[in-house]
Amino acid sequence: MNEAEPVKVIRLTGELEIGRKNEIRSTLRAPADGTPVLLDLAGVTYADSIALTELLRFCAEAQQVGQPVALVIQTPQFARLIQYAGLATVFKVFAEPAEALAYLTESPRQ
């Protein structure tokens, strides 16, 4: 990672569920400048479709400003939730932060 391309890290932990909808929504705000975003969700212990909807909205907003987003997910429940929802190909999911960072800083993008 070099100075020219910083990465913004947004971290959410614990249970990402309906009771925390507003908090999740306000945490997931896309920077307007196209900075790549590493969504560190490694400390999430549970997620539901309310969280998925917020993540989808965030990624769509980011895409509009050409901002790449990589998700770090280590919780089996969360990873399977994304499969069950049919969103496996929609999110860029990595098990390790280093892999996500490599994707954000090294891969060529248009």
Added chain:
Amino acid sequence: MNEAEPVKVIRLTGELEIGRKNEIRSTLRAPADGTPVLLDLAGVTYADSIALTELLRFCAEAQQVGQPVALVIQTPQFARLIQYAGLATVFKVFAEPAEALAYLTESPRQ
């Protein structure tokens, strides 16, 4: 603490409750030689009267062989349980292991 007077440490953690009765009973065995015992219960998160009954039995057995016993308890629920059961004066309870150790190794006993 010196070589002449070692202290045996017995540790129990988690929930000391009816479902673990047999395990608690077999862990709480008094050494036959009168070695002082530090019962390290600092990591106990919950206790019930089944655990109290086992502790009482252990302390009574220890007393018969002249073996001093000090309990380390830090959990408010556990400390209050002992009060509610009317056993505040029966157990030697300390909040800190160092205090319990000092009691076992330094106080004069008959």
Added chain:
Amino acid sequence: MSRQPSVLRLRCPAQSRFVASLRHALVSFLRAHDFKGQQLDDVTTAAGEALANVVEHAYTAAASQVDAYIGLRANVDAKGTLALEVYDGGAFVERRPTRGRGFGLRIIRAIAGRLTIDTSNGTRLRMIFERKR
């Protein structure tokens, strides 16, 4: 192994802040009945989606004085089969799928071997899970 059925029943106001604790109570109950690993996760996920749907949809058209509740019933029979029901006293909202929504029932369908949705009197989702060992 238990010979008798075990039952957990919960009823709470249909508010989002209760959903997590209903789920936690269900997890405690299921753990005691030897549900674990992926199956425990999956059942919990399905329950969470059904509970969230009640909060989000069941009472949207209801008058404010209505008793807006969520009900959950989990029954584990002698064979270890779980019948899980999530129900409400609201009204099912028929709706066309919208982009970026509509994951809840899709997730539940992906998980539950057998699912029935009864909308004759409020909404009642019933899911059956055979215990995996």
Added chain:
Amino acid sequence: MSRQPSVLRLRCPAQSRFVASLRHALVSFLRAHDFKGQQLDDVTTAAGEALANVVEHAYTAAASQVDAYIGLRANVDAKGTLALEVYDGGAFVERRPTRGRGFGLRIIRAIAGRLTIDTSNGTRLRMIFERKR
């Protein structure tokens, strides 16, 4: 604040391995209703003692085919008052206090503001707790 009552009901075989999870389920439910700190601990302690008594005493004289269950019901009303019931289908055992035993009911009495024990049909302990803020 919830306007409607909330209810948790649990029924499990009267076996010691279920007691912890019944307690955990109760804690989850109570936390959602703003019980915390010493009061949450105390209610949990009282419930744990009542549940343990069912396992230890209720069915000692019963035939082995009997449906030996523990029941728990927690009702939080609109004011936040908790009515907690632990009940069984066994028989109350009258007994003289023995040294080193008999702490369960003593602990429950020290905690519960209002306690009734109904032994007309199995045993039913009912405890009332006003919510402290």
